[in-house]
Amino acid sequence: MKARVFVLEGGRIQVFVDEGTFKEATELTKRIIETFKAQGLPLELQGEIEMHRSGVEHAHVQGEVHHEL
């Protein structure tokens, strides 16, 4: 399944799962968080995993890519 992880300032991330049902997306999100923990990066979910809909505040890409990492 495809997903994107945005790394923001202040030790924060946002996980966007782009495929599957909401249940599958939720399971993948939890697996991603566990992957970080297993590698010594103790990220904790902030609030619920949300179904994407208008009105959910999240990072919006402005439309330009600065560079590839």
Next chain:
Amino acid sequence: MEDIPMPCNLAVSIAKAAVSDERLRALLTPEAVKDVVLNFLKQQYAANSPALLSSNDTTLYYRLGSLVLTIENGVVRVNESAGNRVFAERVAAEVSRLLAAAADRLFQQRVQMALQSVTTRAQVVDVNYEGRTQKAAVFSINM
């Protein structure tokens, strides 16, 4: 630069996560920031002859003119002996901002390493969040 088409519209789910401030500061080990801070001080305050006085597993000590900077657990303290409080506060604020940016870079590197085996693309983009624009690394993954 290239255009990328409204990627949030693709998402099935969105989740937010974070490490604690304490864990973020823990990335700022003396080894990780020793040279970053010294190079910054040399660039900004060459006339004050900045130098690393000493370091150990937890703490860095720098001299900057009459000031002594101490960095421990990502927290900056400046002891000034010549009554130059305004200058000391300015230096402390600047080095604190430098360390915050360094912590963000180190955090990004840790995320990148954790996702290395599943990453298909890694980019730096501008994002609008909480009413302001900031740069963000975005890792496209397949799991």
